[in-house]
Amino acid sequence: MSATPRQTAPTPAAIRAAKGGTPLVALTAYTTPTARMMDGVVDIVLVGDSVGMVLHGLPSTLGVTMEMMILHGQAVRRGLGASLMVVDMPFGSYEAGPETAFANAARLMSETGSEAVKLEGGRHMADTIRFLVARGVPVMAHVGLTPQSVHALGGYKVQGRGAAGEALIADAQAVAEAGAFAVVLEKVPAALADRVTSEVPIPTIGIGASAGCDGQVLVVDDMLGLFTEFRPKFVKRFATLGERAEAAIAAYAGEVRARTFPAEEHTFADTAPGETT
Ligand SMILES: Nc1nc(=O)c2c([nH]1)NC[C@@H]1CN(c3ccc(C(=O)N[C@@H](CCC(=O)O)C(=O)O)cc3)CN21
Ligand SMILES: CC(C)C(=O)C(=O)O
Ligand SMILES: [Mg+2]
Known part of the structure; x- marks a missing residue:
C-alpha cells in the first residue's frame, strides 16, 4: 500500500479496498521485538498458528491452543501501532x-487487541464467517x-491442481460472499491463483x-533464515540469520573456554570514580 513507513494501521475495509493496487505486504510475527521491526513497514501482521512449529517445536499446527495465540498476540500487540494485526x-x-467460533474470536480480539482473526476453510466455513462478520x-x-x-489432505501438498481448481475458486468466492475482507491462497498453481485474483472481489x-x-x-x-527445520519451495530467504546466530554462539x-x-572491558574494578553500574 505504501513505500515509506505507514503512520497508521490500515483498517480491514482499507485492506479490502486495496484490491488491484500496490501489492499488500504481510508477514507473521510472534514477539514484541519482531513486531516492532516490521511495524508500519508491512501492511498486515499475522500472529500465525505457525508459532507452534516455529517457536514451540510442535510437529504441526494442530497442538496450538487459544492460550498460545493469546500470549503471542499480546506480545505482538505491544510492538505494533501502524500495521493491521490479525x-x-x-x-x-x-x-x-458459528457460536463457538464467535466466542473464541471475541476472546482473541478482546484479550490481544487484534483488529481481525483468520480461519481456515472455504465453502464449509462460509456460514461461520458470515456469523462473525455480522457481529463485528x-x-x-x-x-x-x-x-x-x-x-485429511495427506501432507502439505499443492492444492487445486487440474479439476480441483474449480472447487478452490468456489471456496474463495464463498468466503468473499460471506464477508471476509481478504483471503490467503496457500500453495496453489500460479495460474489458478491469478484466476482467483481476477474473479474474486476481495484481495488475495x-x-x-x-x-x-x-x-x-x-x-x-522462514524469510530471515531463522527457521530451518523444513523449507517449502515458496520460501525465499532474504537473510540467513540462523547461520549467523550459530556462528555467534560457537x-x-x-x-569462554x-x-x-x-x-577487561566487560568486568568491574573494585572502585571506579563516577562509575555507578
Ligand atoms: N516455518 C513455517 N513456515 C510455514 O510456511 C508454515 C509453518 N511453519 N507452519 C504452518 C504451516 C505449514 N506450512 C507448510 C509446511 C510445509 C510445506 C511444504 O511444502 N512442505 C514440503 C512438501 C511436503 C509435501 O509435498 O507433502 C517441502 O517441500 O518443504 C508447505 C507449507 C505453511 N505454514
Ligand atoms: C503462513 C500463514 C498464512 C499462516 O497461516 C501462519 O503463519 O500460521
Ligand atoms: Mg496459520
Missing part, C-alpha cells in the same frame, strides 16, 4: 459451529493448502501462489 484461530476453536469480527479467510487439515494474499496475487505473506522466521563458547571472554 490473529489465527487455532485448530478446534471455530470448526464446531473482521475475518481473513485461508483456502488452498490449509495446514490444520494436514492429516498469496503464499506459494503467484506474484499476481493482491498481496503476499511469509513466515518471518564463538562465545570458544571464548579460552578465557578470552569476558575481557
Whole structure:
C-alpha cells in the first residue's frame, strides 16, 4: 500500500479496498521485538498458528491452543501501532459451529487487541464467517493448502491442481460472499491463483501462489533464515540469520573456554570514580 513507513494501521475495509493496487505486504510475527521491526513497514501482521512449529517445536499446527495465540498476540500487540494485526484461530476453536467460533474470536480480539482473526476453510466455513462478520469480527479467510487439515489432505501438498481448481475458486468466492475482507491462497498453481485474483472481489494474499496475487505473506522466521527445520519451495530467504546466530554462539563458547571472554572491558574494578553500574 505504501513505500515509506505507514503512520497508521490500515483498517480491514482499507485492506479490502486495496484490491488491484500496490501489492499488500504481510508477514507473521510472534514477539514484541519482531513486531516492532516490521511495524508500519508491512501492511498486515499475522500472529500465525505457525508459532507452534516455529517457536514451540510442535510437529504441526494442530497442538496450538487459544492460550498460545493469546500470549503471542499480546506480545505482538505491544510492538505494533501502524500495521493491521490479525490473529489465527487455532485448530478446534471455530470448526464446531458459528457460536463457538464467535466466542473464541471475541476472546482473541478482546484479550490481544487484534483488529481481525483468520480461519481456515472455504465453502464449509462460509456460514461461520458470515456469523462473525455480522457481529463485528473482521475475518481473513485461508483456502488452498490449509495446514490444520494436514492429516485429511495427506501432507502439505499443492492444492487445486487440474479439476480441483474449480472447487478452490468456489471456496474463495464463498468466503468473499460471506464477508471476509481478504483471503490467503496457500500453495496453489500460479495460474489458478491469478484466476482467483481476477474473479474474486476481495484481495488475495498469496503464499506459494503467484506474484499476481493482491498481496503476499511469509513466515518471518522462514524469510530471515531463522527457521530451518523444513523449507517449502515458496520460501525465499532474504537473510540467513540462523547461520549467523550459530556462528555467534560457537564463538562465545570458544571464548569462554579460552578465557578470552569476558575481557577487561566487560568486568568491574573494585572502585571506579563516577562509575555507578
Ligand atoms: N516455518 C513455517 N513456515 C510455514 O510456511 C508454515 C509453518 N511453519 N507452519 C504452518 C504451516 C505449514 N506450512 C507448510 C509446511 C510445509 C510445506 C511444504 O511444502 N512442505 C514440503 C512438501 C511436503 C509435501 O509435498 O507433502 C517441502 O517441500 O518443504 C508447505 C507449507 C505453511 N505454514
Ligand atoms: C503462513 C500463514 C498464512 C499462516 O497461516 C501462519 O503463519 O500460521
Ligand atoms: Mg496459520
